[in-house]
Amino acid sequence: xxxxxxxxxxxxxxxxxxxxxxxxxxxxQTANKTLQERLGYAADAKLLIVHADDLGMARSVNAATxxxxxxxxxxxxxxxxxxxxxxxxxxxxxxHPEADLGLHLTLTSEWxxxxxxxxxxxxxxxxxxxxxxYLYLTESEAASHATAKEIEAEIRxxxxxxxxxxxxxxxxxxxxxxxxxNETLFRTLLKVARENKLPSRVSKExxxxxxxxxxxxxxxxxxxxxxxxxxxxxxxxNWTKFYTDEIKGLQPGVTEIIIHLAYDDEEMRxxxxxxxxxxxxxxxxxxxxxxxxxFRKLLDENHIKLITWREVGQxxxxxx
Amino acid sequence: xxxxxxxxxxxxxxxxxxxxxxxxxxxxQTANKTLQERLGYAADAKLLIVHADDLGMARSVNAATxxxxxxxxxxxxxxxxxxxxxxxxxxxxxxHPEADLGLHLTLTSEWxxxxxxxxxxxxxxxxxxxxxxYLYLTESEAASHATAKEIEAEIRxxxxxxxxxxxxxxxxxxxxxxxxxNETLFRTLLKVARENKLPSRVSKExxxxxxxxxxxxxxxxxxxxxxxxxxxxxxxxNWTKFYTDEIKGLQPGVTEIIIHLAYDDEEMRxxxxxxxxxxxxxxxxxxxxxxxxxFRKLLDENHIKLITWREVGQxxxxxx
Numbered sequence: 149x150x151x152x153x154x155x156x157x158x159x160x161x162x163x164x165x166x167x168x169x170x171x172x173x174x175x176x177q178t179a180n181k182t183l184q185e186r187l188g189y190a191a192d193a194k195l196l197i198v199h200a201d202d203l204g205m206a207r208s209v210n211a212a213t214x215x216x217x218x219x220x221x222x223x224x225x226x227x228x229x230x231x232x233x234x235x236x237x238x239x240x241x242x243x244h245p246e247a248d249l250g251l252h253l254t255l256t257s258e259w260x261x262x263x264x265x266x267x268x269x270x271x272x273x274x275x276x277x278x279x280x281x282y283l284y285l286t287e288s289e290a291a292s293h294a295t296a297k298e299i300e301a302e303i304r305x306x307x308x309x310x311x312x313x314x315x316x317x318x319x320x321x322x323x324x325x326x327x328x329x330n331e332t333l334f335r336t337l338l339k340v341a342r343e344n345k346l347p348s349r350v351s352k353e354x355x356x357x358x359x360x361x362x363x364x365x366x367x368x369x370x371x372x373x374x375x376x377x378x379x380x381x382x383x384x385x386n387w388t389k390f391y392t393d394e395i396k397g398l399q400p401g402v403t404e405i406i407i408h409l410a411y412d413d414e415e416m417r418x419x420x421x422x423x424x425x426x427x428x429x430x431x432x433x434x435x436x437x438x439x440x441x442x443f444r445k446l447l448d449e450n451h452i453k454l455i456t457w458r459e460v461g462q463x464x465x466x467x468x
Numbered sequence: 469x470x471x472x473x474x475x476x477x478x479x480x481x482x483x484x485x486x487x488x489x490x491x492x493x494x495x496x497q498t499a500n501k502t503l504q505e506r507l508g509y510a511a512d513a514k515l516l517i518v519h520a521d522d523l524g525m526a527r528s529v530n531a532a533t534x535x536x537x538x539x540x541x542x543x544x545x546x547x548x549x550x551x552x553x554x555x556x557x558x559x560x561x562x563x564h565p566e567a568d569l570g571l572h573l574t575l576t577s578e579w580x581x582x583x584x585x586x587x588x589x590x591x592x593x594x595x596x597x598x599x600x601x602y603l604y605l606t607e608s609e610a611a612s613h614a615t616a617k618e619i620e621a622e623i624r625x626x627x628x629x630x631x632x633x634x635x636x637x638x639x640x641x642x643x644x645x646x647x648x649x650n651e652t653l654f655r656t657l658l659k660v661a662r663e664n665k666l667p668s669r670v671s672k673e674x675x676x677x678x679x680x681x682x683x684x685x686x687x688x689x690x691x692x693x694x695x696x697x698x699x700x701x702x703x704x705x706n707w708t709k710f711y712t713d714e715i716k717g718l719q720p721g722v723t724e725i726i727i728h729l730a731y732d733d734e735e736m737r738x739x740x741x742x743x744x745x746x747x748x749x750x751x752x753x754x755x756x757x758x759x760x761x762x763f764r765k766l767l768d769e770n771h772i773k774l775i776t777w778r779e780v781g782q783x784x785x786x787x788x
Contacts, residue, residue: 206735207581207582207734207735207738207739208734208735210738211734211738231552232551232552232582232583232584233581233582233738234583235580235581235582235583235600236581236582236738239580239581260555260559261527261553261555261556261559262527262552262553262555262556263552263554263555264552267601268590269589269590269591269592270589270590271589271591271592272589272591280555280632280633281587281629309601312600313600411734413733413734413735414527414528414531414731414733414735415526415527415528415733415734415735418527418530418531418553418556419527
């Protein structure tokens with residue numbers, strides 16, 4: 149019910165928009181086509197982006213995600229440019245220009261044993277730094293301390309740095325959702341995404357808690373239908389059941405399932421020491437499920453088509 | 469033979485020095501006592517510091533080194549402050565104030581998949597950065613591009629940052645020997661070490677290739693007798709034999725054996741991908757040997773006493 153209301157608000161907003169600069173795109177939207185139709189699929193198509201976050205954070209994350217890409221079951225991922233293993237995943241990106249790699253724009257450094265700072269020179273972005281000189285531990289600290297100006301400079305620097313490493317990002321999203329914390333930050337993300345002709349992670353479901361969203365979105369912005377993301381209340385025993393139920397219940401439209409892949413090894417246990425949520429065992433469980441034959445079978449049985457952000461960018465923005 | 473010459477030059481220099489500010493210390497040295505005697509041991513004492521480099525670089529390094537510290541057979545280590553796992557080893561340092569932890573002053577970032585930048589704000593130390601914005605890959609590039617002024621600022625910042633994390637360094641040394649590359653850099657290291665009342669890694673054997681050394685050393689500077697460090701020409705099969713022979717042949721005086729500990733795991737294999745020298749398997753071999761009963765037995769049989777840099781600093785500088 150709530151969802152229907154937001155869709156109505158969103159569609160209304162689309163019609164109200166007066167900026168027709170991206171004519172073709174807008175025409176498709178104003179014709180009230182669904183996103184799956186605009187992408188060339190049937191209205192009842194169930195499209196799924198299986199997206200692994202946090203590339204670059206640790207070798208364990210890179211290695212497990214690359215392995216999952218090879219399975220063909222994980223279609224997409226995004227890279228944390230300020231992190232120490234950026235050169236490792238950049239080398240993969242250069243060797244696999246077909247890979248669907250976006251940027252996981254990073255304004256937080258959430259672990260306590262492994263940390264990172266900004267891409268920008270520290271004295272140019274003092275509002276992004278916690279007292280120890282790293283990025284803030286939490287998205288709320290980052291959002292409340294950082295100035296929009298410095299955030300914009302930093303995310304532009306992350307995009308530029310990724311390109312200088314030979315990464316051609318296909319999409320943008322925000323690590324820990326820092327850029328979705330308030331309207332100003334969301335506007336900053338959308339502005340930078342538009343300038344770079346990149347789709348960014350925005351879901352219709354978010355309209356419920358971010359009432360400003362319809363008014364700041366442009367008809368050219370891609371809005372997917374929903375996001376699935378496992379939460380800490382799901383026990384390890386229920387991991388497979390949670391994902392299985394979600395996939396069986398998948399509705400027509402474009403869904404992104406956000407996962408976190410790594411091995412439960414010394415490095416990840418060390419990194420996530422004080423933090424079982426999104427920790428090493430969690431990520432190993434995600435890896436197990438999303439590279440399994442059971443997942444492949446579920447996709448087949450439920451007629452789910454895996455897509456990528458690259459496909460979205462190609463079809464809607466004419467990207468490569 | 470060569471070694472005797474350098475000792476003679478060194479002793480001569482000591483007598484020529486006119487700065488008597490550190491009276492007690494100097495008195496001991498001018499009385500021509502050996503370092504082991506100044507530390508309160510017999511002239512024929514065989515003293516050994518077993519020193520693990522590169523703490524902070526990776527979780528694998530931290531975990532293996534901490535495990536080796538627990539064996540009691542590895543006495544000392546040094547921390548790379550700009551590296552991503554600094555907070556992890558700093559937490560260990562705070563919990564183990566007795567640990568002999570120095571700083572492995574870092575001006576290079578030598579791997580290609582895992583990299584780091586300076587502690588200072590990047591725009592304040594542009595001469596330390598390679599074109600990708602990390603520290604240089606090699607010690608020779610760092611030494612030839614970096615200005616002494618920026619190096620001094622950076623190493624001071626590394627010491628200050630370590631202290632802000634609750635690390636009370638017991639000694640200083642230089643990652644990849646960048647600070648031993650030329651006289652100017654060596655002077656910088658000695659200046660900063662003296663101001664911090666910290667012994668730094670200087671060996672009599674180095675006088676052979678660094679003829680300026682006697683003239684820049686002060687009687688208060690600690691100079692150990694020799695350094696043992698395994699080199700790439702030693703095959704994996706000869707690893708144990710190399711160390712065994714070195715330990716059996718250990719001469720009276722103070723020797724530091726420099727080792728590199730880590731596990732041969734996904735993280736270290738990823739980090740050292742293109743670089744078998746000082747790579748993952750190398751470090752696992754070091755770990756195996758230096759935590760073995762065979763090593764413990766060799767120390768006993770050859771009447772070798774393990775010491776620490778902390779002990780050196782306590783006895784010669786009155787440090788805690």
